[in-house]
Amino acid sequence: MNLAQKIKDIHDDLEKNVTKIYDRRDLLLMYDLAWHSVIQFEFMGQMLTRGWVEVLAIGDTRCGKTKTAERLLGHYRAGEMGTGENTSIAGLLGGMQQVNRQWSIVWGRLPRNDKRLIVIDEASNLSPDHIAAFATARSEGIARITKIQTEQTYCRTRAIWISNPRSDRNGVGRPIRDYDYGVLAIPELIGRQADVARFDVACVVANGEVPEHNL
DSSP states (O other): OOHHHHHHHHHHHHIIIIIOOOSOHHHHHHHHHHHTOOSOEEETTEEESOOOOEEEEEEOSSSSHHHHHHHHHHHHTOOEEEEGGGOOHHHHTEEEEEETTEEEEEEOHHHHTTTSEEEEEOGGGSOHHHHHTTHHHHHHSEEEEESSSEEEEEOOOEEEEEEOOOBOTTSOBOOGGGSSSGGGHHHHHHOSHHHHTTOSEEEEEOTTSSOGGGO
16 A cells, blocks of 8 residues: 555545544645654754644635644644634743742743644734744744743744634635635735745635535
8 A cells, every 4th residue: 555545544534533524635634744743854864853844724714724623633632722812922932920029931832832733723813923923933943032031942843823814904804715816815814924934834725615514
């Protein structure tokens, strides 16, 4: 049995018994890639220290983005889910906290999940400036906080970002069909090209691609 057939067999099983969402193999494969990526690996005699994978699923509502992630979380019993709606820079990266007049570093969800996986849902609630604040943690696997004191810790965290497109001026999310190409929703969501480039793979999903009874 070749690799492609083995992956197909695995995903046939996951569709039927875990996610209950059909015909979204691109999404399922991308999530699985993040879950099973290695922290580091050797390639052509050199150790590549960034092996963990970050992926982005962006698209319309009711396309199976969040349900697939939630059900894989339950199936693998590994990973943590947070939402952009109630997550700040301090919540994801870390910040200072004062206890009994003493300041100390409290690390956020990304460094706390070093060598693990986090699902960041509703990422459109994070501004591009907030996303830019995670640049070092995402590229180097090191979270740094420079306040009263400077501290750093490992942040080699596999990440699945899930989002609708950015809202228009009326606060309504734009449908993917409004873009000439779905991929154009990504820089609008993330901001700087450097921050877009830190995703290893992205998947754009739209209403109408898959019958509703398959979702």
